[in-house]
Amino acid sequence: MLPLSRQPFLNGIRAFEAASRAGSFVAAAAELNVTPAAVSRLVKLLEERMGVALFERHANRLVLTAAGMQYRDGLVPLLAALARLTEQVAERAGPQPLTVGVGPTFAIRWLIPRLADFQRRAPEVEVRITTGGATVPFSDSWSCGIRLGEGDWPGLASTPLFAADLLPVCAPALAARLGSPRDLPETALLRVAHAAEDWPRWLAAAGAAGLTAHGPVFEFYGQAQQAAADGVGIAMGIRPYIDDDVASGRLVAPFPLTVPKGRGWWLLHRPAREAEPGFRAFRDWLLAQAATSAQAADTLAGSRRGGAA
Structure with missing residues (x-):
């Protein structure tokens, strides 16, 4: 030197x-x-x-x-x-934007409809939504990410949000024609390309393992959910994507059986982000929203079980 x-x-x-x-x-x-x-x-x-x-x-x-x-x-x-x-x-040195890496379906079906509430509670935080699906590497530029998994991501802190439960959903008119899982028409069971195991998992739990999904294939859950709402067929719904549509009656769960997907939704972040005020505000808000969604889903599940009885 x-x-x-x-x-x-x-x-x-x-x-x-x-x-x-x-x-x-x-x-x-x-x-x-x-x-x-x-x-x-x-x-x-x-x-x-x-x-x-x-x-x-x-x-x-x-x-x-x-x-x-x-x-x-x-x-x-x-x-x-x-x-x-x-x-x-x-x-x-100035206000930090909050960059959230999240998959497109989660963003559109659950997060974005609730963002106005966060902005009212924390107007000083600038929120940026960026693509952060399961196949996208976690970026150091993100404040946090929301992912489906088992809670183990090396180098990242993870906080559980809610379970990823599976249940079929469809338009109300189609639901009225379904008496039992064995009535499900195989050619109308809508599939998601990256989740081929969903229908077999649920059908086995429902005692209808002999059925096989042969309906149209979609790239994302959100596309299959939209097709179901439009009467194309029955989609395998995953929480929390379906929460708002089921609560509004746009979609109906024709059977009370809910099956765990085996993974859950998690909030991820680098430990160094822990002290950032924007991240802390978002995390606290997100956990409260997740708890509210879980409670609403439990209420709906109870009403379905009561109706089935």
Whole structure:
């Protein structure tokens, strides 16, 4: 390592970098708002500290030496990284946006309809929703994420929100024609491409393992749920996606049986985010909303069981 007396200094580096781009001390001085003599002195001092010439000085121009070109090329990414670091630290001095990584169906079917309530309670927090499905890596730029899983994500703190329970849902007119799970028409059982195990799991629990879903296939739960509401068929609903539609009567659960998916919904975050006021406000609000949704789902489940009895 260079001794302290030979280590570079920021003013000299800035002067050298500007002169290397501009090709003259005069142009660099105009950019830095100092005199050409000041730029020349700073570069000279830098060269003396390093013990190597960085420029060949000619009457009307500067030419980088081999050492100067090497130094310039190495400085470009370092200065860019320094600028990014400075910007990131400066941004933290002001209000921080809350970036939530969440899958599209969860966002549309549950989170976004409730965001107005959060904004009323914490108007100072700027919320940003970004794609954060199960196949998207957890980003350090996110304040938090909401994921379906078993609660074990290395390097992340996780807080349980609610269970991911499964139950079939469909339009009210179609539900009226279904007396038992064995009445389910195989060609009308809507499927989700990444959740092929849902229908077999529920049908086995309902004593109808002989049935096989052969209905249209959708990429997301939300698409299958929309198709069910439009009368296309019966979707395998997953909580909490179906909560609002079932509560409003737009969708009906024709059978009282609810089957655990084997995973649940979790709030995830880096431990370093714990102290951020925006994250704490969102977490507390989210947990309260999750508890309210769970209570409403339990009430609906009780009414379905009572009706079935």
